[in-house]
Amino acid sequence: MNDIPILELEQQTEVDDYSKKSLLQGYELVMDLNIQDQAWRIEISSFPKLTEIGAWRKLRKDEQDLVVGNDKLYGGFYSTSDISFLVEYCHSKGILIVPEIELPGHSSAAVIAYPEWLTCEDSESGVKIFTPEMTPPNEWGIFNDVYCAGKESTFQFLETVLDQVIQLFPHSPIIHIGGDEVPESASWMHCSKCQQLAKRNEEYSCKIEEISLFKQQQLYSYFIHRIYTFLQSKGKCMVGWDEVFMSNSTGRKDNMSSKDNLIIQSWRGTEGAQRAIQNQIHTILSPTSHCYFDYGIEIIPLKKVLSFNPFKLCELDMKHVDETTAAFILGGECNCWTERMQTKEKLQQMIFPRVLAMSEALWCEASWMKQEDISKDGHYYVFLDRCQRHYGTILKHLRIGKECYPLECFVDEKNQDVIHLVKVDDQDEKQEIYFFIPGITNEYVKYENISPQSILHSHANRGEVQLYTQVIRNSLIYGMKQVFHLVFHNALFCQVRAIIELNDNGSRCDYDSYVLETTNKNRYSGDTMLGLRTLVNGVRGDPLCFHSKEWIGFEGTPRVEIICSKWRTELSSLSRLSIGCLHKPRSWIFMPKKISFYYESTYDQETTNQDSEKWIFLGEISCWDPSFIQEHLQVTPEMLRDEEQTFRFDFVLSNIHPTSCSECLTRRSGGNNIHSIKVVVESYHHATTPTWHHSQGGKPSWFFLDQIIVNS
Template sequence: MKFTYKYIVLILVITIFSCKKDRVFTMEDIQLIPKPAELNLEKGSFEFDKNTKFVINNDEQIQASEILASKFKTVANWDLEAVKEAPSSNYIQFILNNNLEKEAYKLNVNNDVIKIEASNFSGFLYGVETIRQLLPAEIESDTTVDNITWEIPNITITDAPRFKWRGLMLDVSRHFFEKEYVLKTIDRLAYLKMNTLHLHLVDDQGWRIEIKKYPKLTEVGAWRVDQENKPWDGRYTPKLGEKATYGGFYTQEDIKEIVAYAKRRGINVVPEIEMPAHVTSAIAAYPEFSCLEKPVTVPSGGLWPITDIYCAGKDSTFEFLQDVLTEVMDLFPSKYIHVGGDEATKTNWKTCKDCQKRMKTEGLHDVEELQSYFIKRMERFISSKGRVLIGWDEILEGGLAPGATVMSWRGVKGGLEASEQGHDVVMSPGTHCYFDHYQGPMDTEPLAWGGFTPISKVYKFDPVVETMTEEQAKHVLGGQANVWAEHIPTTSQSEYMIFPRLTALSEVLWSPKKDRSWNEFTPRLKEMFKRYDFQGINYAKSAYTISTETQVNDTTNVISVSLKNEFSDSDIRYVLNNASLDNEAIPYKEPIELKETTTIKTSVFKDDKPIGRVFEKTFNYHKAVGKKVTYLSKYSNSYKGAGANNMTNIIRGSKNFHDGQWQAWIGNDMEVVIDLEIPTEISKVSVGSTDNQGPGIYYPTKVEVLLSNDGKNFKRAGVINRALKVNPNIELKDFIVNFKSQKATFVKVIAKSVKKTPNGGGAWLFVDEIVVE
C-alpha cells in the first residue's frame, strides 16, 4: 500500500510537470500593443523562475535586460543574474544581428530559451517590452505577487516600426510638471514602443529651462500671478510688480537627468524653444529683445493676439537666441531642435523701425517674409551645429528654410506642402492628435480645450495622406500626439488625457496598416487597461461611456434615441422612468422611440450587472413642444441650432456648444415669443443656458417671462435676476421662472446678455430650450 501511494504521487508530479510544458496558449492570450508585424504562435511555453539568466555581451544589452529584471525583483523578489556564457537552458539571450534595421527585433521563445535579436539598443529594448506584455498583467504590480506562474507562450515574432518618429509632446509651460512625472512618462512611452518626447519648454505663460547666461529667464519668466481659480481665458492681466507665485523650471541638472534617463529607454527628447512668438515670458525677463522694449508681465492665462514677440530687426535678438540655443544644444543631443514658429501676430513688426530697416536691407516685401528671414537665419545657426530645425507649419509662410522639417498641426495641408517641396514632415493634425481635446461626451468629462477626439478617432489616423505621391510619403517621418496644458493643471489629469489615446497612436505609428482594425484592437485595449491599473495610471474610461444620438420628427414630435459607446461588442441595457436598472434592464437592440415625457437610464453590463457610469437623461414633453417660435431678436448665423424649431424641440444641448443644439446671441439679448395656439394653463417657464467663460459664453443676467392672449398686449408674469460671477467651469443650468398659475396663448421670454466680457470682447448668450409647464 505504501509503495502504491508513492508511485501515485510520483506519477502525479510527472504529469503536472508535463502539463506545465504542454499548456495550450491561443491567439486570444496574446494581447500585444502595438501589434507586431509578424507573429507565429507555437506549442508550449517558457517559464521564468529565480534561476533564469540573461545572456548578454555589452552594457546596452544589460540596460535592456534591467527593465525585466527590475520587474521580477518587485513582484517575485528574484535577483535574476546576467552572464556572458549561456547555460544549458532557462535563459534569455541577446544576439547582435546587424542585418536588422534600427529599432527592429526578432523574438524567439521555446520551452528552454528566449532569444532576442537586434542591431541596436532600441531593438533589444522593444524585444524586452514585448516579453513584458506577454507575461501576466501582474508583472506590472508594485508589490510582491504570490501564487502565479510567470509564463509566456512559445512564439516567434519579427517586428519593426512603420514610422521613425513616434512621439508625444508635453506642454510644461502652461502648467509646470515636476521632473518625476516626466521620467514616468518616458517609461510609459518606451512601454508602447514610442521613441520621441517633445518638451514644450517655452510659452507666454512660463519659461521652464535654466539658461545660465540669462538667469532672469527663470527668475522672472518661470513665474506668474496665481489665478488658477479662474477660467484660462478669463484671467486679468497682472500689474507690474504683482507677486508671482505659480510656476517652476528645470535646472540644467534636471535636464541632464531627464535626457540620460530617456536614453536608457530608447527615447529621444526634443526641446522646443519658441520663436518669434509665444515668448511673453522671455520678454517679461528681457524686454529689450522686443520691438517696443516695454516692461510686461508673464500672463496668468490666455493671451490673444500675441503681439509681444521678438524683434526681428535687432541683431541682439539673434545673439540672445543663439546663446540660448547653444546652452540648449549642449544639454539635448537630439538631432532635431524645435523652434515653434506658430501664431505670431506681427503688428509691432509693421511699425518697428528696426524691423522695417531689416525688411528694406534684405529686400523683404512683407512681415510674412520677415518671419521667413527670422526662421531661415535660426536654421542656418542650428545647421552649423549639426542639428536640424523643426517647427510648426507656420514656418512655411514666406518661404521655408532649406534644411527645415515641418510639424503639421493645422490639418495635413502643411505636411502636404512641405513634403511636395522635398522637406521631411511630422504629422500632428489637431483633428486626430490633439490630446487636450475631449475624448468622451463633454457632460461627463473634465474641462478640456474644445474639440472631440475619442480613442477610435485616434486609431483612424494615418500620417501618410492618400493624395501624397510615393516620393512625398518617403518624407513622412511619422506622427505625434500633443498635450497642450491650458486646462491640465495636474499630472493626474495629464495622464487622463494621454491614456488610453496614446495606446491607439502607438499602434498607428508602429504596426502595418493592412493588419489593423478597430474591432480587433479593442479586446487588446481592454487587456491593456488591466496593466494600466497595476501601473497606477489614471487612464480615461471614456470609451465605455454611453452617449445618445437623438432625432425628432418635426411633424409627430416623436423622438428616436440611439445608445452607443466606442466598443461595438458592449452589452448596453436600459430602463425607462422608475424601473430598476439592476433587475429590469432591457438589452439595447434598436433606437428607442419616445412620445411622452420619459427618463432613460442606461449602462454597460458585464456578467449581468451594470458597470461603470450610469447615463441618465429626461426628455420632457412640455406644453410648448413643437409650437411656433417668433424671434424678435435673431440668433447668430454661427450658432443656429435646429433652426426655427430649436427652442421647443425637446432635445437639449450638451456642454459641447458645437453640438448643433444651441442657438446663440453675441452682444445682444434673446427675445422670443412662443405661440401655444390655444389658451393654456401654465405656471412655470425654464430657459436652458450654458456658462463657458473661456470662449466668452455667459449665463443671462436676467430672465423675464411675459404672457398674452392676443399676442400684442403682454404682462409680466415673473422675472429672475442673476449677477455676473467668475466661473472657471463649464456648466449647464435651467433658469426657472415660477408664477401664479394662469392661462395664456402667447409666452414672451427675454434673456438679458452680459453684452461684454470682462476683457471687453463681445459676450455670447447660449440657449437650447424654453420649457413651458
C-alpha cells in the same frame, strides 16, 4: 506647461517604453519639451533670470492647493542635470526628447525676465516699462509681448540660448521653434526699433530683391528666416508649426533652400501639411481634430483617434501615392498641453487610453483596411478588446481616462411619454446598457432590448426626469457614466422659426424649423435631423459637452429671435416660460446680455394681416444685473468672470414676476388661446470677448442655447 516633477516624467517614460514594446518593436517615440508664455522651464547658465524670474507665476484661483505655506507663486524648472538625466534615460529606452523654444510669440516669460534684451520699445516714449513685480501670465492665451525683431540683442540672446539647448539635447537632430500664434496686435507694429528695421529694408529693397518688411507678416518672415539660418549653420533641422510655412518664412518664393533642414508641423487642419508636401518639404501632422489630448473625449473620443490617417487627411490616395511623396509625411504627434492639468492623475486620464489608439493608428500595418470583410467599426471593437486587457496589465497603476460618451438619449416625437436610449456604437454587441431613474427604479436596471430603437418608458407625468446611465463592456465600465436631463412640456416638437441678426448693420436671416445655417459654419448646429427644433426636443444640454447635438451655438451674433408655434394641444395660459443657456468663458461662450419674452394670441393672429405680427410683451431678464445674478442664478458676478467655471442656467420668466405668469397672461390675452411665443436673445459682447476675458477683447464670442420650455 505646468511644472511636472522629473520623477513623474521618468515614470511616464517607463509607461511609454512599456507601451511601445507591447504594441510594436522598432519604432521611435518622440517627446516634445515645450517652453511657453507661462514659464521658462529649462536652466540656461548664460541667462539665470530665465528661471529666477521666468519660471514663476502668480497662482490662478483653481491652483491654491498647489503650493505649501505662504508661497505666492507657482512654478519650477529643470536644471541642466535634470535635463541631462532625462535625455539620457529616454535615449536608453529608444525615446527621443525634442526641445521646443517658442519664438517669436508665446515668449512672455523670457521677455519679462530680460526686458532690456528682448522687449519692443514704444514708438512715442521709446521705453517699454517692466516692473520687478511682473510675472509671466497665469492664463492660457495669445499675448502681445513678443521678441523684438528690431533689436540685435534679441538674436544674440536666442542664438546663445539655442547653442546651450543644442548641447543639452545632443541626440536630437531637430529643434522645434514654435512660430505659431503671433497676434496681429503684437508690439512690433508700435516699436521704434522694428519700424527702423522695416525702413532700412525698404531702402535696401529698392536695390535688390529681398524679403520685404512693410507689414508684420514680413517682420515675422525675417525673424524666422534668421533662426532658420542659424540652426542650419549648426547642422540642425528646424521644426515649426504650420504658420512658419504658410507665411513663407524660410526665404523668397523662388528659393526654398535646404528643404531637408525644415519640417512643418500642421496643427490648424492639414492645409499646411498639404502645401509642404507639394513643395517637397517634410511634414508632421497633429491637427486639433484628432491629436490634441488636452481636449476632452466629448470632442476627441478614442474611436476618432484610432481613425487618424495622415494620408487620407492630406487627401492622398493610399493605393496610388508613390513612395517619394509618401516619404514627406514623417508621421503624427499627439499633443497634450498641461496648463490645466494640475496632477499627474489628470494628465494620465487625458493621455490614456487615447495614446494607445494613436500608436495603433501610426505604427501598425494598416492591412485590416484592405480586407473587405473587416469594417472599420469591426477593427475598433477588436482594438478595444486589446485595449481593455491592458487596463489590468501595463496600465493597472495608472489613472485611466474614459473612451467616449457611449449613449445618446431622446424623447419619442410621436409618443412623447417614452424615451429612447441609443448606443453610439450600435454594432458593438458586447456593450450592456444599465439605467437608473430616481424615484422610479431603486438601482441600475439592465436595458434588455438591444435594438437601437428600443423604448424605455419614463413612467413620469409631465415634468422633469433625470436618467442615469452606464455601459458595461467586458465586465468593465465603458465610457463615461452619463446623466440625461429630460423635460416634458407643452411645446415639445412644436414648429420653430429663427430670425438671426448677423451683424450690427442690421443684416438678418430667417430660418425655419429644419434649416439652420448660422455664422458658425455648421458647427454647434444642434441635432441635424431636427434643426431648430433641437430647442424643443425635451433634452437639456450637458454643460460639460457643448459639442453635443443638444446645443445650438451662435458666434458673433448680436441678436436672435426664436418663434415657437403650432402646439399639439391648445394653449390657453402659461405658468412658466424659460430658455436654457450655457456660460463657459474658457471656451469664449457667455450667457446672454438680455432675454425678452413675447406672445401672440389666436385672436391677434386671426385679425392681423398674415404678413404682419402683433406681439405682446411679457417681460425681460437683464441677465448680467448683479441683483438678478445673486437672487435667481445663485452665483456671484465674480464667479461668472472666473474662467475656470462652467454653468448652465435656465432663465425663467416666472421667477421675476410678483404675480403668477398664468394670471398675467390670462388677463392680457382676454381668454384667447396662445398662438405663438417669441424669445429674443441679445448677445453679451458679440463682436469681441469682454475686456476681462483672457483674450482681452479678441475674437467674436458665442452664446449657446438648449431648451425653450413652455408650461401651461
